[in-house]
Amino acid sequence: MFFKRWITKSQSTSLQLVDNVDDDLKMQLDITKKMGAAFFWIGYHEFNEWRYLHRFLKHDMVFVDVGANQGEYALFAAKRLKKGIVLAFEPVDSFFNQLGINIKLNGFTNIRCFNCGLGQTAASMPIYMAKETQAMAHEGLATIYPSNDRGHFVQDIQIEVFDDMDNTLALNRLDIVKIDVEGAELSVLNGMKNAILKFRPHILIEMNEITFNTAGYELNTVLEFFSKLNYTAYSINKKGGLSVVEQISGVVNCVFVPNKID
Template structure:
């Protein structure tokens, strides 16, 4: 199916404003879902530069799950509340650490916000790192340190598993250090380097950390265990994705997540799409997927 760049531009100009109106919102969502599906199968794939969140520039592939959301909607689904909190709490001279930066949506928003600060972005995947670097360059951000590394509790080498879904919407953002026998035939793998955040902060003589965002498909606790010294020293606000399927694949539990933050005297809350937060005291309160705000008492 051939879908043109001009078609995409014209349709985007219609659906994005419609999503912001109460009258047309529901109909616009149905149209967006249809467009995302149709353009996902376009041959050749449609790739376009677009803007999001205060005219930040970004390159998007309309056959990619995350990038197509940014193109058609102007945001990535389920992360709206986290972006609102990031913009609310990151000072203009602040320091932000993006763990699992992907193509850079959080990195770009933080760099735009912390104009007198610093952003440290970590992305081990060669494909995503190249797109991340391109997007940073598109905006001429000079306050971003790019690291083609993954964060873990020990330095070393590992295998990153990336989903391969030929002929479907490709959710490349689901790349993980953990796999299962049921998925191996649908994956490709890549050797990546891992470091500890505590070592990085020490080596770079970083003297301030305001916010950390971490979304690494099940490896969050491993990375946080390698960041304990940094978190205890700077007491940053932490935004953490928690997906129970990914957590189980990593052989970790929701109880361990709460225990980790309790040991550092942090309060854990679920972030709503509105940016509001709901405190969590028991692992039974978690759904299958949510974003967490972890805030020091």
């Protein structure tokens, strides 16, 4: 209850070093923002998703983090990928710089960072966020699709196509992809379709009916994308296990898993 009351109060920017994320990870965070405050006060932001990753990740896997923000997923994965690698994509300069700081705080050498977004066409385009108000701002909501509540221009960003980065990435495996890009999810998927077909990774993705609609497509469009590639949608329970999803609405993180081919 105290946390809920605290986040509604007007706060000035306050960077804090939180040194017990996932027990021993260090992150420098702005605790006046919703994600930073969640880590500071309760120790996590998306608990079920982390439990799923803890169960799924093996030491030699390749994890792609699209919309890495300040690094919560990239750091969590890197800690477990002792012989693997994390590819982290973050186009907003302020978050990209914060990501770099948090990587250095933990001494990780198995995270490769890319200061760009991903999509189906390489381009430079503006990105937007909500204006900061007296209520706590959410630092995870930058979008290339402006709306009434997210229309504040932040900067121009670079978009690259994952499938066109073969020489740069030099991948021989791809085990899991996390995508949270506030409406650009379908574009990201289309731009990495060849890699998905080749490597058949698990894909953890935010299914958000509002941001999809703002971007001009429907939830069913994403479901059809995965259906054509022979994937099934799963929800994540409190123990990190997966259950087949019959219907998706609102906002939910789903894991799309490739079906076994007989």
